[in-house]
Amino acid sequence: MALDIKKFISRFVEEAKDHLGHLGKGVEELEQGTDPELVNSLFRSAHTLKGSSRMLKLEPITQVAHSLEDLLSALRDGRLTCSAEVSALLYQAVDTLTDQVESLEAKSEVAELTATQVAFCKQLTALAENPELLNSTASKSAQAESEASIVEPSEAKVDSPPSDQSKPALKSADTVRIKLSKLEELIKLMGELVSNHAGMRELAATARQLEKTAESKPNSHLEMQQFSRNIRETVLAQEDLMQELHDKTLQMRMLPLGIVLDSASRLVRDMARSLDKQVECRIQGSEIELDRQMIDQLADPMIHLLRNALDHGIEQPAEREKKGKPSRGLIQITARQDAGWVVLEITDDGAGLSLDAIRDKALKKGLVTSTDLDEMSDQEVTDLIFEPGFSTSSLITEVSGRGVGMDVVKRSIVDELQGVISLKTQLDKGTCFTLRLPLSLAKMRVLTISAAGHELGFTAQYIAELLSVPEASLIKVADRNAVIIRNEFVPVVKLADLINLPATNQPVQKPLGAAKKELLLLVIRVHTEKLALVIDELLDERDLVIKQLPEHLQSNTLISGMVTSGHNRLVSLLHVPYLLAKARKVRGTGKSEGKAAVEQERKRILVVDDSLNTREIERDVLEAWGYQVTLAEHGQDGLDKARAEVFDAVLTDVEMPIMDGFTLTARLREEENYQDKPIIIITSRAKESDRRRGIEVGADAYIVKGSFDQNSLVDTLKILLD
Missing domain, CATH: 3.40.50.2300 (Response regulator)
Structure with a gap:
């Protein structure tokens, strides 16, 4: 009976992706210095890919893996040393294999090697046998690359019109691996929850029985007390089980950022090649975990930021050399965890942003007036790049310059991912974009408060503190109230006034000018900017499941989501960045006084x-x-x-x-x-x-x-x- 090879294709693709990820990271590490054990590890991955593909009769993949293995063998034996040219060839080989595996995953087959790809494989093998051919091999490879894009699975010409398939993308898998132990924990919890629910049914039956006999039994109140204790304990136990079950389920959806970041190096190389630039991409912290839902939404903003770094940031090699920089630019993507946030930094060592160019473009676009610009700080001028339609590029290209990009990034990070974005730049030194993202949008720590009789919520990552201050401690500056908190002026505003909450029949907070000794202030923060909101009271603080707004309400910038709070009441979550922006707009200017x-x-x-x-x-x-x-x-x-x-x-x-x-x-x-x-x-x-x-x-x-x-x-x- 013939062996059905197709049954093993999916397993091969899964394993091949792991090996290719290891190879990509390994080549990056080789550029920092040759490590014999690292070279051995990369050689083993290439060898495994060659052997596995040969067993499945995937000959095109076998040929490329075999030529890569030859080159790594030469590095392992010391016949060849790692250099920029060798790294470029290694990257090309890994990229070619990645294309082949992706094609195999999509079509269950892999195309035969093109003439250019065959020539490339022969060059790698020849170089492994005779390292003296390095210079000519590198030049031939570069020439072939410019003529026929050897890393692409097809022989599409450079001047072909762009298609959806040719657009840059940071890809994530449609499936994820889950440890068996996690599944077993989940099944165990489900079993305990079912058992607990059976106890709830018994308590319901007991309640019906007590109801029938309450009038005839003189000591029925004792039984009612015992029943009340039983049901309270059972409900609490079920809440704990459901909490743990929900936590475990969310943990299964937490995935390493490497799923989306590991393909960034190749994306940078491809875009740099189209711009005739030399760029190295380094990634740190790809093991940091984030909710899969957020990882999927992070891909587009990351592409925009990388495009921005490559097109506006990194200079041409000749220009970099004139500035005393290495001809090869550097883009670094660093991820780290900071309490309940994941922090992503995308840094380049390019030209930085020109404040003069930003000012000129902002004036031409009518985004600000010359008077506004005179009063703006350097950081405020820099932040103008996030305005819709803003671009300092004088040339529209396939990469950027269409005035689309940075506003999309801000909208995605702030509005959709409930995060924060900031940037620092220095002329001729480079630019750093910092993204702060919550670990998950599915469940977050939420504070529910009352303001003007309305129940509202805030996600905890935006809360700096909650404090009660004497009303007399407020000071009047620039026609607005402020309070001094640890050497810092913090503006004070009534939440109900800021968002125009309608009055209710419930008791409301007295106005600031009324006779009142204490004010309850909820201090919200984004980066270093703070605002103290006057509220009526704190109602609750707990971890709650965040419900996304219906599609027809998603344009509401004030509300970021909903939570259910007791008795199935829906509570709106206020979007803190919007509140801060609104407070800046409505504050009194007071410029007429003197x-x-x-x-x-x-x-x-x-x-x-x-x-x-x-x-x-x-x-x-x-x-x-x-x-x-x-x-x-x-x-x-x-x-x-x-x-x-x-x-x-x-x-x-x-x-x-x-x-x-x-x-x-x-x-x-x-x-x-x-x-x-x-x-x-x-x-x-x-x-x-x-x-x-x-x-x-x-x-x-x-x-x-x-x-x-x-x-x-x-x-x-x-x-x-x-």
Whole structure:
């Protein structure tokens, strides 16, 4: 009876993917330095692929695997050393095998090798036998690649119109492996749950019996008490079982990020090749696990970020050499876990983002006015790239420049994945995009609160703290309320007013101006930006299953999902990034109060503070009086900006990273341009020794945040500037 080879194809594909993943990572490691054991391991993977494919009569795969094995054998025996040219050939071989395996998985067969692929295999074998052929082999390979794309399973021409199949993709498997032990745990839990449910049925029968005999038995209340205890214990036990069952089920859906990241190296190589750029892609932390549902949605944003790094970031080899950089660019993808978040960083060592180019494009697109740009910090200008239709590329290509991409990334990360995205860039040094994602969208820690009689929810990763403060502790700055929390100004707003909650018949929170001794504040946070929401009370805190909004409601940016809270009540989850954005838009500008007094002079003030909220509030106060304000994130940033341009006065905090305010003040006094310029320290340090030190290092005024008065600040600044 003939052997049915097709039955073994799926098993071969599964094992081949594991070996190819190992080969891809191994080649990356070889570029950092040759390790004999690593080479042996890669040789074994290629050998296994050759043998397995030969048994299944998959001759095209066997030929490529055999030529790869020859090249690895030469490396293992020391006849050949790993170099950039050898790495490129190894990558091409692995990519060709990957295409073949994917074709086999989709069509249950693999196409015969093209003439170019046959030539490539012969080149690898010839190089293994005679390493002196390296230069000519590499050049021939490069020539063949430009003519016929040897890593593609077909011989499509370069100028062929793009199809859906040719679009870049980070692929994840349709099936996943589950350990037998996990399945056994799940089956065991199901058995316990069934048994427990049988007990619930018995209790229901007992309840009916008690109902019938309650009137005839004088001591029936004792039986009722016992019954109440029994049912309470049974319900609690069932809740524990269901909780554990749900947790185990979710764990089965948690998969390593490598499922989507491992193909990123090849994607980068393919896109770099189309741009005539040399790029290395390094991946760390691919073992970090994330919910499969999120992994699937992460692929598109990752492709956009990689495209951005390759097209806008990494320069052409000749340009990089002129800048003193290696001709080969570097893209690093790093994953790590931070409490309940997974943090992904996509970093390149390219040209960085030009703030001037962003400003010019933003003006041409009408995204902002010139006045707005003058008042925006460097980070705010950088964040304009996330606006819809924004692109600094002057040329529309197959990779980017269509004004589509970064806004899609932000919408996917923030709205769909409930995450946070930020970026840091430095001209000619590179750019780093940071994505913070919850481990799962299926179940999260949720706080339910009451505001104006409405029950609402917040996912815990956005909550900084919950605190009660005296109403008298609120301060008025820039026409809005704020509270000082550990050396930081945090804006305060009533949640009901912020989202226009309708009044209900239930008791509601009194307005801020009413006689009330204590306010309950829920402090929400995204990155370093915070907002204190006035709420009525905290109702509950627990892990809850998140329900996605129906399709017709998914455009609602205020609501991120729903949870069920007791008695099957649906509770809306508020989307914190939207709340922060809305608070920024509705805050009072207050620029009419004193603007005329100093409008004609437009004195320039530098504000230095590591707290985003404090910087923004101080800027609003000063701009309300007509001052032109520049912001700095810490002492060193402030010193750099003070040296780059001359300011009329400097306001600085004390406790900051990299360089504190005392050191900054002392350093500024050493600068010729700042020997006589006013420097004001604004801090929460109230000790007399701190005041003396501030004066000793050269500060003209020392203002304590706890007793902060915006009029006092403005008056002090006026006196010092006169």
